[in-house]
Amino acid sequence: xxxxxxxFFALYTIIGFCQxxxxxxxxxxxxxxxxxxxxxxxxxEPEATYFYQSSLxxxxxxxxxxxxxxxxxxKSGDSQMEKxxxxxxxxxxxxxxxxxxxxxxxxxxxxPIDFSNYKSTLSENYxxxxxxxxxxxxxxxxxxxxxxxxxxxxxxxxxxxCNVRFFRxxxxxSEKSKNVVxxxxxxxxxxxxxxxxxxxxxxxxxxxxxxxxDTSITxxxxxxxxxxxxxxxxxxxxxxxxxTEGYLIDLNTGKNYGIxxxxxxxxxxxxxxxxxxxxxxxxxQTYFAPKLYAIINSEQHFKKPTPEWSCDMTNLDWWxxxxxxxxxxxxxxxxxxxxxxxxxxxKPFLVxxxxxxxxxxxxxxxxx
Numbered sequence: 001x002x003x004x005x006x007x008f009f010a011l012y013t014i015i016g017f018c019q020x021x022x023x024x025x026x027x028x029x030x031x032x033x034x035x036x037x038x039x040x041x042x043x044x045e046p047e048a049t050y051f052y053q054s055s056l057x058x059x060x061x062x063x064x065x066x067x068x069x070x071x072x073x074x075k076s077g078d079s080q081m082e083k084x085x086x087x088x089x090x091x092x093x094x095x096x097x098x099x100x101x102x103x104x105x106x107x108x109x110x111x112p113i114d115f116s117n118y119k120s121t122l123s124e125n126y127x128x129x130x131x132x133x134x135x136x137x138x139x140x141x142x143x144x145x146x147x148x149x150x151x152x153x154x155x156x157x158x159x160x161x162c163n164v165r166f167f168r169x170x171x172x173x174s175e176k177s178k179n180v181v182x183x184x185x186x187x188x189x190x191x192x193x194x195x196x197x198x199x200x201x202x203x204x205x206x207x208x209x210x211x212x213x214d215t216s217i218t219x220x221x222x223x224x225x226x227x228x229x230x231x232x233x234x235x236x237x238x239x240x241x242x243x244t245e246g247y248l249i250d251l252n253t254g255k256n257y258g259i260x261x262x263x264x265x266x267x268x269x270x271x272x273x274x275x276x277x278x279x280x281x282x283x284x285q286t287y288f289a290p291k292l293y294a295i296i297n298s299e300q301h302f303k304k305p306t307p308e309w310s311c312d313m314t315n316l317d318w319w320x321x322x323x324x325x326x327x328x329x330x331x332x333x334x335x336x337x338x339x340x341x342x343x344x345x346x347k348p349f350l351v352x353x354x355x356x357x358x359x360x361x362x363x364x365x366x367x368x
Contacts, residue, residue: 024130025110029098035134036110038072038094040065048072048084049131056135056161057197070094084108121187122194132194139190146170149217157189164193164213169225173251180254181225192229199235209235218246218328223366225249226327241340244348246326246333257364259325263332264361265291281321289320291359292334296349311338311345332356 023038029052036050046063048070061072061084068088074081079101086096086108094110118133126132140160147154153170166189168182192213199209211233219226225248232242248257260271266287272280293316302313313319319336323346326333331352338345353368360368 023092023094024113024115025092025094026113026134027108027110029108030106034110035113035131037131038063038070046070046072051131051135051197053138054161056138058199070096086110123187123191126191126194129198132198135194135197136190139193141186141189150220152220154217159189159193162193162196164189164196166192166213166215167217167227177251181249181251184249184254184256199233209233211235218326219248221366223251224327225251228326242343244324244326244335246324248327259332260288260361262327262361262364263288263356263359265359269361284321285316289316292351293320295351295355296334300349311342313345 020040020042023036023040025036025038027034027036033053034050035053036048038046038048040046046065048061048063049058050061051058059074059082061074061082063070063072065071070084070086070088072084072086074083082098082100084096084098086094089095092112094108096108097105098108099105113130113134115130115133118137120127120133120136122132122136138161141157142160144156144158144165147156151172153172155168155170156165157168158165166185168185169178173181192211196211199211211231214230215227216230217225217227226246227249228244228246230242230244234241248262249255250257258271260269260283263269266283268279268283268287270280270283293314297313300313304314305312313336319338320334321337323337324335326335326348328350331350331354333348333350335346335348357368
């Protein structure tokens with residue numbers, strides 16, 4: 001899900017090649033603090049996004065421009081819900097009015113944001129959107145509850161502005177584990193929250209966009225922590241989508257293992273980060289997909305369906321090269337990857353550790 005969302009949000013930056021300028025602004029709307037980004041282009045109309053300090057969720061606006069006069073509107077379907085009429089004053093200040101369909105009108109003045117006051121440890125994917133620095137500074141985490149998994153305390157937190165629940169290691173984990181793992185878990189929660197705030201409206205702005213997360217622990221030992229995040233999102237396409245991602249974290253080092261760090265079906269095993277993309281794809285299609293399919297098919301006995309477009313589990317290159325996985329107490333669950341229209345076909349298949357032992361990556365430091 002994470003890669004899908006990052007790809008989706010990245011599509012909005014592609015037009016940056018023809019971009020003229022971005023204005024990052026702050027001001028007040030009535031008594032409410034707001035932050036706004038206005039983007040102008042060489043050959044198309046401007047656009048804007050803003051959010052209230054009290055909620056932090058993006059509100060996208062469609063724009064028109066005539067010289068230094070800008071109009072931005074929020075639509076719901078074909079209906080206009082809000083309108084900003086702004087005039088650019090000097091290099092980067094905007095003045096004007098905001099109005100809505102209920103007849104309310106307020107004066108607005110927006111000034112450039114001084115980003116020297118905002119620092120963070122966000123990854124590049126999130127720093128590309130500078131307004132995330134504002135959000136990051138405004139985050140307030142609250143402890144929600146403590147659960148127990150295999151006699152270890154798991155502490156769950158939410159953030160003041162949204163309902164994204166995520167966990168940290170509790171006080172009966174070692175100090176070393178808490179010091180190396182909890183910062184990673186906090187970073188994951190922050191990125192999930194930012195994804196939720198950046199998910200604004202669905203197609204045609206007819207409904208607010210959303211992302212729902214469900215996180216659960218799937219494995220725990222003295223050395224490893226496994227968990228999965230199941231998500232459903234609707235951030236601009238015609239239909240909602242969903243998916244599950246598994247994680248396996250080393251409690252001693254904080255390393256986040258990928259499936260190719262754990263399983264090696266051939267000595268040419270590699271990860272996307274360790275080699276060029278062609279080498280990675282060749283390993284996946286030549287070794288990973290056929291051998292994983294053979295292991296699962298020895299139990300499932302898949303047959304090519306009729307019609308061909310239905311749930312064809314025998315299509316190795318398409319479904320088995322890039323599926324999801326979850327590390328559990330009984331083995332690793334593998335879910336083949338299907339396109340959105342065939343998501344109902346995507347179901348997990350558990351492969352017990354006993355069947356995977358001979359394929360354990362020699363660099364993976366722990367036994368199954």
